[in-house]
Amino acid sequence: MPDHTNHGMQCNEFDSLLSDALDGVLSRAALDRFQAHARSCQACGALFAEVEAGRNWLKDLEEAEPPASLVTNILASTTGVDTQRLRSAAPTRQPRISWLEHVQAALLEPIWAMVRQPRFAMSFGMAFFALSVGLTVAGVKPADLRQVSLRPSALRHAYYNTQARVVRYVDNVRAVYEVQAALAGIKRNVRPAEPGPAKPTKERKNDTSQQPEQKQERNYSQTGEQLILASAHRGPCIGDCDLPVGSVTTYRRFV
Amino acid sequence: MEDVQVVAMLVRRCIAGDAAAWEEIVQSYNRRIYNLCYRFAGSADDAQDLTQEVFIKMYRTLSSYDHTKGAFVTWVTTITRNLLVDHFRKTKQDRMTDSMDTAASEHEDAQPLSEQIPDLSAPPDTRVRQREVSETVHAALGKLSPELREAVILRDLQDMDYREIATVLKVPEGTVKSRINRGRAELARLLQRTYRQVM
Ligand SMILES: [Zn+2]
Numbered sequence: 001m002p003d004h005t006n007h008g009m010q011c012n013e014f015d016s017l018l019s020d021a022l023d024g025v026l027s028r029a030a031l032d033r034f035q036a037h038a039r040s041c042q043a044c045g046a047l048f049a050e051v052e053a054g055r056n057w058l059k060d061l062e063e064a065e066p067p068a069s070l071v072t073n074i075l076a077s078t079t080g081v082d083t084q085r086l087r088s089a090a091p092t093r094q095p096r097i098s099w100l101e102h103v104q105a106a107l108l109e110p111i112w113a114m115v116r117q118p119r120f121a122m123s124f125g126m127a128f129f130a131l132s133v134g135l136t137v138a139g140v141k142p143a144d145l146r147q148v149s150l151r152p153s154a155l156r157h158a159y160y161n162t163q164a165r166v167v168r169y170v171d172n173v174r175a176v177y178e179v180q181a182a183l184a185g186i187k188r189n190v191r192p193a194e195p196g197p198a199k200p201t202k203e204r205k206n207d208t209s210q211q212p213e214q215k216q217e218r219n220y221s222q223t224g225e226q227l228i229l230a231s232a233h234r235g236p237c238i239g240d241c242d243l244p245v246g247s248v249t250t251y252r253r254f255v
Numbered sequence: 256m257e258d259v260q261v262v263a264m265l266v267r268r269c270i271a272g273d274a275a276a277w278e279e280i281v282q283s284y285n286r287r288i289y290n291l292c293y294r295f296a297g298s299a300d301d302a303q304d305l306t307q308e309v310f311i312k313m314y315r316t317l318s319s320y321d322h323t324k325g326a327f328v329t330w331v332t333t334i335t336r337n338l339l340v341d342h343f344r345k346t347k348q349d350r351m352t353d354s355m356d357t358a359a360s361e362h363e364d365a366q367p368l369s370e371q372i373p374d375l376s377a378p379p380d381t382r383v384r385q386r387e388v389s390e391t392v393h394a395a396l397g398k399l400s401p402e403l404r405e406a407v408i409l410r411d412l413q414d415m416d417y418r419e420i421a422t423v424l425k426v427p428e429g430t431v432k433s434r435i436n437r438g439r440a441e442l443a444r445l446l447q448r449t450y451r452q453v454m
Contacts, residue, residue, distance in 0.1 A: 019417070019432040047440060054439025057392050057446055058411035062385075066289040067303055074281050074307055078314040079274045 009037040014044045018051055263322040270318050281310060287328075287413065288335050294408045295339050296346075297397045305342060309335045325422060332415070333423045336405060343401050395445040403438030410435045 014037050020026050021034050038045045268276035288309050293302035312334050320330050396404060409420045410431075420435075421428045 015436070016429065016432070018436045047436075050440035050443040051436045052439075053447070054407070054441070054443035055411055057395075057442060058407060058439070060388070061294075061392050061412060062389055063286065064290050064293045064299070064302075066286055066306070067299070070289060070303060070306060071278075071281055071285055073303075074285060074310045075278060077307055077311055078281075079277055 009033045011037075011041060011044055014038070014041070015047075018048065021048075022052060022055060259322055259326070262327040266317055266320055266322070266327070269314075277314070280313075284328075284331055285310070288331065291332065291335050291408060291413060292339065294393065294396060294412055295401075295404060296342060297393070301342065305335075305338055308338055312338065326419065328415075329419050329422050332409070332413070332419075336423050339405070340401075391449060392442075392446065395442055395449065398445055399438055399441055403434050403441060406431060406434035407438035407442065411439070 014034065017026060017030065017034050021031065026034060038048050265276045265280055269280065285306060289302055289306045292305040292309070293299060296302055296305060309331070313331065316334075320327065396408070399407070405424065406420065409415045409423065410417075415423070417428045417431050420431045424431060426434075
């Protein structure tokens with residue numbers, strides 16, 4: 001900007017008074033000089049118009065609405081965690097809790113609801129065995145069991161029906177293998193759906209940055225650990241959660 | 256903007272372990288911090304994560320707040336701004352990595368603003384129109400350099416005074432004013448270009 005004098009005001013002085021002029025805090029005399037310069041100096045007049053327009057755009061910008069879960073998530077990631085150790089570890093994992101809950105609700109809940117129910121049935125193991133043998137013979141995949149009624153009474157009924165045909169065929173050890181195998185099959189069928197949106201993959205690139213470890217920790221830890229935590233919340237686990245990863249191998253060996 | 260005594264009391268109660276006091280602080284400041292993060296970082300997801308980070312940091316460092324040294328809102332804004340700087344550096348590095356990975360430049364920056372915005376010529380509804388304008392201004396804000404962007408956000412969207420902004424940004428007030436005006440002017444130029452292209 002050329003630094004010339006117009007109406008007793010230099011361009012740099014005009015520049016320094018811009019904010020005050022827009023805020024309406026200039027004295028009468030200063031404002032008169034300011035406006036006179038704006039009229040006579042093309043560069044400063046244009047600048048003033050732009051600055052004013054920019055401010056007006058921003059003034060009209062509405063406040064963004066935070067997500068409804070924000071406060072809850074903040075509280076959960078601060079006071080929700082009691083021990084000092086967790087307080088320093090937890091925060092970075094919290095942000096996507098709602099997302100995980102969503103995944104859990106959408107994908108895991110039906111499976112858990114199904115798997116949980118037979119715990120109340122005394123004959124769960126054998127009934128499940130009988131069912132899965134029957135269904136395997138009929139060419140039904142474990143994932144299709146979702147459609148089958150697993151009420152204890154229904155299971156018991158199915159068990160006794162099938163038992164008539166196959167009960168002498170296997171011993172208890174094989175039954176345990178088969179139950180594990182069926183559950184492992186279900187888990188395998190569920191697993192591919194677990195990875196979330198593209199986000200975690202993108203964030204993984206962050207570890208090339210110079211961010212404090214806590215941020216990297218967030219990126220790495222959240223997906224895996226949260227899922228484990230999520231399953232822990234489901235209440236006491238009996239057979240299903242204790243199911244070792246190795247049971248998949250067992251299944252393959254068995255079949 | 257805030258009653259110094261009330262805030263000081265809230266902070267003392269928080270430090271003493273009063274969860275209700277903390278919740279009051281979260282309720283009072285979450286919108287403000289979220290908006291600062293959203294306008295600076297650009298994305299709602301990032302804003303949500305950043306806002307949580309801000310509160311976690313606040314929660315851990317609350318005892319270091321000294322109300323005799325400045326307003327609580329200045330302290331909170333400083334924490335937020337520092338996290339935003341980290342975030343900016345991080346994402347900038349990501350962008351560099353991205354462009355090295357993909358070779359071809361698919362930078363958002365390379366795309367004219369007019370291609371990112373909805374058609375402004377025929378919105379039937381004024382509310383829809385209003386939202387589209389907001390999105391356009393928001394997108395233009397993201398085109399400003401971080402120094403200019405933070406200055407105009409703090410002044411025009413967060414209504415802070417120049418002295419507070421100078422404290423947060425750790426630069427003289429004159430610099431603050433100059434950045435605000437350059438930021439506003441740059442924004443107006445970007446939007447003028449956009450609207451001329453679209454209409
Ligand atoms: Zn001039």
